[in-house]
Amino acid sequence: MVLNILTIVVLIALVALIGVIVAxxxxxxxxxxxxxxxxxxxxxxxxxxxxIITAGLLWPFALIWAYIRPHEQSAAAGSEKLASLESRIETLEEQVRDLGGTP
Incomplete structure (x- = not known):
């Protein structure tokens, strides 16, 4: 009788442990x-x-996704880069004009 109760307690503890691990x-x-x-x-x-619900099929993808950071590009950074390139083109065109060529 004591062995049966001990077996039930161990089984309940194992089920609880598995639940904690899954959570x-x-x-x-x-x-x-x-x-x-x-x-x-x-x-x-x-x-x-x-x-976890799908028996672990999607879980590795979620774990990998947690470590991968998407590239962050803001619109402001793009417009600043565009303005910088436009000013550089204007400067180069002026230098070409000064050398006697046509831009």
């Missing part, structure tokens, strides 16, 4: 993404939980 793995990519200030952290968190 930890489900949260891991989302926490990594939030810790790294990833702009798509919430999407990574959702993908991670969907990966």
């Amino acid at each position: 930890f793995l489900g949260m891991l990519p989302g926490k990594i993404a939030k810790g790294r200030n990833h702009p798509q952290a919430e999407a990574i968190n959702v993908a991670s939980w969907l990966g």
Whole structure:
């Protein structure tokens, strides 16, 4: 009788441990993404939980996605670069005119 009760307690503890491990793995990519200030952290968190639900098929992709940071290009940086290139072209055209050529 004592052995049966001990067996049930061990089985319940194992099920609880498996639940804790699954919950930890489900949260891991989302926490990594939030810790790294990833702009798509919430999407990574959702993908991670969907990966756990699908028996781990999507989970590795969520983990990799948490570590990959997309290229950040702002419109202001692009317009500054464009203005810089335009001024450089004007300078070069003036130099060509000064040398006697036609731009």
